[in-house]
Amino acid sequence: HINSPETNREKIAQLAVEREEDNRAFREYLNRKDGAHVDSIVHRLNETIAPQIDCTECGACCRQLMINVTDYDAQRMAGHLGCSSQVFKEKYVEAGSSMMIMNSIPCHFLADNKCTAYEARFTECREFPDLHKENFKGRLFATMIHYAMCPIIFNVVEELKTETRFRDTGSGR
Structure with missing residues (x-):
């Protein structure tokens, strides 16, 4: 359950830098998981998180992509x-x-x-950010490029780390 998603863009950008190695390990970890199962989690998280984030408070995708x-x-x-x-x-x-x-x-x-x-x-x-689509794992590299920019991606990925038990593996922090 997502209490309050992180929306501060400066904080997200800083956390993205701090979590660069963690995110690289997470991509490798996720690639070993069943794609359909990952998609179902991502779709559910997106449906929960996206409505909590007002894109007009950000607009980074329109300024940067x-x-x-x-x-x-x-x-x-x-x-x-x-x-x-x-x-x-x-x-x-x-x-x-x-x-x-x-x-x-x-x-x-x-x-x-x-x-x-x-x-x-x-x-x-x-x-955008394409989290409603199938084959999340196939778009993982491109999605992670936008992790530091998009609060929806950031929050979905962070919750995905928890739900896939990445942090329990010793790979995550």
Whole structure:
């Protein structure tokens, strides 16, 4: 049971530095666990923790992440902004050989830690931090990259350490 999740970003960043070795050992430990079982724990923890954290108090993902943009995302956002998909792409997107990304970090649409185009936000934005998806173990490296930035990830991972008995193994502190 999660009493009160940690939301202080400075404290989370400091703890992330302090727990770097612990987290490396936890990744190795978790990779030996059954993936479906890990997913079920992560999904339950996410359903409990995410509603307790107000993303608009943070907004770090919008200030720090590179966002992939699909054609569908570009069309949806263009419609929201009242411009053509081509105009949207010219103004807001950098196209690579196989993908498109937003051409600004922080995001063009972030104001006061809120998305000014929330209803039309990109798929990656809608799904971040991806803790509702299957195959958590397959995304563990990428998830842990965001551990120091995202209070939801931080708290889910810390509770996951407890629930998988990582701290009882002598590997954890």
